Amino acid sequence: MNERVLIKDLSALPEGTVTVSGWVDTVRDQKKVQFVVLRDESGAVQIVNPATREIAEDDASSAERVATTEAISGLSQGSFITVTGTLKHDERVKLGGLEVKLATMDVVSHAIPETPIAADSSLDKRMDWRFIDLRQPKQNLVFRIQTTFEHALRQYWIDNDFIEIHTPKLMASASESRAELFEVEYFDTKAYLAQSPQFFKQMAQPAGFGKVFEVGPAFRADPSFTSRHATEFTSIDSEISWIDSHEDVMQLHEDLIVAGFTAVVEKHGDAIRELFGLEVTVPSTPFPRIPLAEAKRIVAERGYEVPRADDDMDPEGERQIAAYVKEEFGHEFVFLTDYASSIRPFYHMRNDEDGSLTKSYDLIFNGVEISTGAQREHRVDVLIEQAKEKGLEPEELEFYLDFFRYGVPPHGGFGMGLARVLMLMLHETSIREVTYLFRGPTRLAP
Amino acid sequence: MNERVLIKDLSALPEGTVTVSGWVDTVRDQKKVQFVVLRDESGAVQIVNPATREIAEDDASSAERVATTEAISGLSQGSFITVTGTLKHDERVKLGGLEVKLATMDVVSHAIPETPIAADSSLDKRMDWRFIDLRQPKQNLVFRIQTTFEHALRQYWIDNDFIEIHTPKLMASASESRAELFEVEYFDTKAYLAQSPQFFKQMAQPAGFGKVFEVGPAFRADPSFTSRHATEFTSIDSEISWIDSHEDVMQLHEDLIVAGFTAVVEKHGDAIRELFGLEVTVPSTPFPRIPLAEAKRIVAERGYEVPRADDDMDPEGERQIAAYVKEEFGHEFVFLTDYASSIRPFYHMRNDEDGSLTKSYDLIFNGVEISTGAQREHRVDVLIEQAKEKGLEPEELEFYLDFFRYGVPPHGGFGMGLARVLMLMLHETSIREVTYLFRGPTRLAP
Structure with missing residues (x-):
């Protein structure tokens, strides 16, 4: 079993490396920073990733960072992912007062981008x-x-x-x-x-x-x-x-x-x-x-x-x-x-x-x-x-x-x-x- | 709900009046004394009744006792009864070391006397x-x-x-x-x-x-x-x-x-x-x-x-x-x-x-x-x-x-x-x- 932490348990953990798994609720893809709200069966957490848009010749790791940034840009709602990163407690973050700074991400299942229902869909459609x-x-x-x-x-x-x-x-x-x-x-x-x-x-x-x-x-x-x-x-x-x-x-x-x-x-x-x-x-x-x-x-x-x-x-x-x-x-x-x-x-x-x-x-x-x-x-x-x-x-x-x-x-x-x-x-x-x-x-x- | 006691709980009770309800497992109808093994969802207990076979002119209650004796003689296996009587602890009684001396009996449901299956019936018949x-x-x-x-x-x-x-x-x-x-x-x-x-x-x-x-x-x-x-x-x-x-x-x-x-x-x-x-x-x-x-x-x-x-x-x-x-x-x-x-x-x-x-x-x-x-x-x-x-x-x-x-x-x-x-x-x-x-x-x- 992978060593994931349930999102509801993050608040009790000290700052440091954590792994969370769940599905993508929303992606906010800003020029300099990307936010993903990740949801699992216990709650939701904000994942943050400083965007790297271009490969720097003098920085060997930048190619990987660009790949991650692009992967986040391409994340469709409902995709299931596992994220390892650094847990930070920060009262300014509305969602639970914490966020996870992304180190690595594994997209285990891509969702079809067009979600067939929305919150205001009819009950029959939702069924x-x-x-x-x-x-x-x-x-x-x-x-x-x-x-x-x-x-x-x-x-x-x-x-x-x-x-x-x-x-x-x-x-x-x-x-x-x-x-x-x-x-x-x-x-x-x-x-x-x-x-x-x-x-x-x-x-x-x-x-x-x-x-x-x-x-x-x-x-x-x-x-x-x-x-x-x-x-x-x-x-x-x-x-x-x-x-x-x-x-x-x-x-x-x-x-x-x-x-x-x-x-x-x-x-x-x-x-x-x-x-x-x-x-x-x-x-x-x-x-x-x-x-x-x-x-x-x-x-x-x-x-x-x-x-x-x-x-x-x-x-x-x-x-x-x-x-x-x-x-x-x-x-x-x-x-x-x-x-x-x-x-x-x-x-x-x-x-x-x-x-x-x-x-x-x-x-x-x-x-x-x-x-x-x-x-x-x-x-x-x-x-x-x-x-x-x-x-x-x-x-x-x-x-x-x-x-x-x-x-x-x-x-x-x-x-x-x-x-x-x-x-x-x-x-x-x-x-x-x-x-x-x-x-x-x-x-x-x- | 009637104030019945589960049979498994009798052993912890002091001697005295109790009410038990269940079904008739066996009747041993001897000339001077009658025994009924009564079973409920929790266990089995022996009920004992001194038989009164004839109405004595000088004993007003004897008619009732004769009626009870005859009711016990007529009990078919599987009939559901409620018995009120006196609990006696007696180590000589094989069945749980206790018995209930019958005072009154209520037959709530008579079973057809011929039980269609026995312990050695085929599985299909038992089903x-x-x-x-x-x-x-x-x-x-x-x-x-x-x-x-x-x-x-x-x-x-x-x-x-x-x-x-x-x-x-x-x-x-x-x-x-x-x-x-x-x-x-x-x-x-x-x-x-x-x-x-x-x-x-x-x-x-x-x-x-x-x-x-x-x-x-x-x-x-x-x-x-x-x-x-x-x-x-x-x-x-x-x-x-x-x-x-x-x-x-x-x-x-x-x-x-x-x-x-x-x-x-x-x-x-x-x-x-x-x-x-x-x-x-x-x-x-x-x-x-x-x-x-x-x-x-x-x-x-x-x-x-x-x-x-x-x-x-x-x-x-x-x-x-x-x-x-x-x-x-x-x-x-x-x-x-x-x-x-x-x-x-x-x-x-x-x-x-x-x-x-x-x-x-x-x-x-x-x-x-x-x-x-x-x-x-x-x-x-x-x-x-x-x-x-x-x-x-x-x-x-x-x-x-x-x-x-x-x-x-x-x-x-x-x-x-x-x-x-x-x-x-x-x-x-x-x-x-x-x-x-x-x-x-x-x-x-x-």
């Missing part, structure tokens, strides 16, 4: 050239935040004795609704891509795993083009045994959110402030909980009637109730609970007293749904009835129903979209901004 | 009923080991400033070979399932991410039925910038293996000894490195001529070289290096001096290949030549080739099959034993 788009410090930070957030969740799960599972994404049948299912040619039969790990994370319960988690892809053949939908997304899932109700799931859920936000604020709070102009705050627990019927009343009182025939909320309703919660409780999160059974999947457990309601919730963050959770129905006879009521064929669900026939503990869990959390945390307008490579109905590349 | 099969303490341990191993790898990556990525599994074209590609109906076009995150983890390099990792599914339409192959498997991937050769990748790789094994031995060493009769050891670094040509000479000297026309090793050759390394260096791991370019993908960088060799390696563990790593070719003109040489159409690879046209650092990485590591660590004979839900050419369910 075409995502690998260049991701060089922006803001984008780099997004994925460092993602890394920290996920790791904090995993640390919580590990500390609490959860088992990590990897459920198969190839299934013989649908896991949620037949409508949004991708079909795969599977030797001489068909397979389907898992819309969620729902059935298989539940399977861990009769398997006696107790508490499980998974972070993995989920697939929805959803033709919509909203800023919140993708055909492939990273789903954060957890499922636990021996709960009394969805309240136990919500407690786990808010603890996880707090763990994730705490880690993000600690590690990236300053960088987020600088690059996004935002103050990310760690939410307090318990998060407010509002039954859906009450939420609709509150929203109506604010002058918004949810224009839906079914009992569901709509996106504007979610924004309105979030605004109310923000005003009333100063909170960015709210659990909407007790959704009507008519609009919930057959496997959500219903309320003991009122079968028209489920023991379920949605988690709303800054006005947008990021997650659905519930206690699951574990009584197989009830489950079959609920499946039939939804127009499903119990025969197609046999493998799933078997999970409940040989003993199963009461259990529940949630699934949460990773990109939605990041989008709302960073006040971005689309999950495309916070997805490494977005997949949509018309987007399969790069 | 049909995987959710019951996984109740075995050995199986439970496998997934705890998996959890610990993965977390240790992630902790290493986090500690070393890697970025976690989630690359898309839906692609517009092949990522490796056209031969083993699953095709997906994607709205009015076709998509393909990623055979590895290869192209997209490489994309993180021109994106300036520096060091990345991913743990996620990969898909191979491979019709083979060996004990080491699956159509869907969990791939552990890492890719790093600014390497000098594949040697840098091997150093990362062995550090990760050591981190994973150290955590597994610390946390599960005793349990592995008990349930698998095995001593898992942390390998020393550096792992032995043997160029493939030399490995073939060594194997030939041992009397085994690799029966292959190409320059590759075969499974028996891998076992032989592993046996040699074990004898010679006492090591379970060996890096075979410098594979012929004729048998490596076009994106492997070739040796500077000898273009017939690549800067690549396979990692062999206990005689089986678990991983392939390499420095990647980052010079786009060379890359195109190598693609053509392999009979690929550069036109189909345009999106990938673009990653190299706008600047890219030298880089390399590896992909490693999680199930293979676990299989070989635990001396299992098939990855099916260590995969939550195996997927093969004829296996899509459960």
Whole structure:
């Protein structure tokens, strides 16, 4: 491995010889002196080189210096270079109060000079050239935040004795609704891509795993083009045994959110402030909980009637109730609970007293749904009835129903979209901004 | 959440009232006393109940006791129950030196009495009923080991400033070979399932991410039925910038293996000894490195001529070289290096001096290949030549080739099959034993 120093570590080094590697951000090619802003995964630094424009006959080394000067003049943005030079601390240098005086430069990869995107390119164009788009410090930070957030969740799960599972994404049948299912040619039969790990994370319960988690892809053949939908997304899932109700799931859920936000604020709070102009705050627990019927009343009182025939909320309703919660409780999160059974999947457990309601919730963050959770129905006879009521064929669900026939503990869990959390945390307008490579109905590349 | 105690925590508790929840392992229904072995995700405990077979007219509570006795007599294996009773420490009890004298029992889920599999059922039959099969303490341990191993790898990556990525599994074209590609109906076009995150983890390099990792599914339409192959498997991937050769990748790789094994031995060493009769050891670094040509000479000297026309090793050759390394260096791991370019993908960088060799390696563990790593070719003109040489159409690879046209650092990485590591660590004979839900050419369910 070459002995390069990360740019962020330069400020702590004494003056002297250093080697830095990265890509060319800008070149300022003045007559007497050349400046290169070099960027790596950790930051940016100014490289300075006194230009030597002509070979002096009486100076043997001048040919080499001219060659270097010309190489710098010819540097295109995005070229990857390694520079060895002398580190100087100088408060007058705006970029970090230091610069590196170039001694030698190695251009390891020349970039095509015409960069196909600029800062003001459309989101779609930027996605075409995502690998260049991701060089922006803001984008780099997004994925460092993602890394920290996920790791904090995993640390919580590990500390609490959860088992990590990897459920198969190839299934013989649908896991949620037949409508949004991708079909795969599977030797001489068909397979389907898992819309969620729902059935298989539940399977861990009769398997006696107790508490499980998974972070993995989920697939929805959803033709919509909203800023919140993708055909492939990273789903954060957890499922636990021996709960009394969805309240136990919500407690786990808010603890996880707090763990994730705490880690993000600690590690990236300053960088987020600088690059996004935002103050990310760690939410307090318990998060407010509002039954859906009450939420609709509150929203109506604010002058918004949810224009839906079914009992569901709509996106504007979610924004309105979030605004109310923000005003009333100063909170960015709210659990909407007790959704009507008519609009919930057959496997959500219903309320003991009122079968028209489920023991379920949605988690709303800054006005947008990021997650659905519930206690699951574990009584197989009830489950079959609920499946039939939804127009499903119990025969197609046999493998799933078997999970409940040989003993199963009461259990529940949630699934949460990773990109939605990041989008709302960073006040971005689309999950495309916070997805490494977005997949949509018309987007399969790069 | 009910106030249950995990069975593993009972031994540290004083005698007195406790509540435990789990599933019925066995019932011993004697005339005067009944014993239930109750198992949960953490262990097993004996429940004892003095049988009351007849209602005594002069004892008001006897009816209830008779009901409980009959409920225990009727308990089927696998039923999930909650028991509240009195914890007694008693050294004479073989199972953990304690028992719980039953006061009340709640049967939350009755299991169908006929368990469809037994300990001696075939592997295929056990996979049909995987959710019951996984109740075995050995199986439970496998997934705890998996959890610990993965977390240790992630902790290493986090500690070393890697970025976690989630690359898309839906692609517009092949990522490796056209031969083993699953095709997906994607709205009015076709998509393909990623055979590895290869192209997209490489994309993180021109994106300036520096060091990345991913743990996620990969898909191979491979019709083979060996004990080491699956159509869907969990791939552990890492890719790093600014390497000098594949040697840098091997150093990362062995550090990760050591981190994973150290955590597994610390946390599960005793349990592995008990349930698998095995001593898992942390390998020393550096792992032995043997160029493939030399490995073939060594194997030939041992009397085994690799029966292959190409320059590759075969499974028996891998076992032989592993046996040699074990004898010679006492090591379970060996890096075979410098594979012929004729048998490596076009994106492997070739040796500077000898273009017939690549800067690549396979990692062999206990005689089986678990991983392939390499420095990647980052010079786009060379890359195109190598693609053509392999009979690929550069036109189909345009999106990938673009990653190299706008600047890219030298880089390399590896992909490693999680199930293979676990299989070989635990001396299992098939990855099916260590995969939550195996997927093969004829296996899509459960």
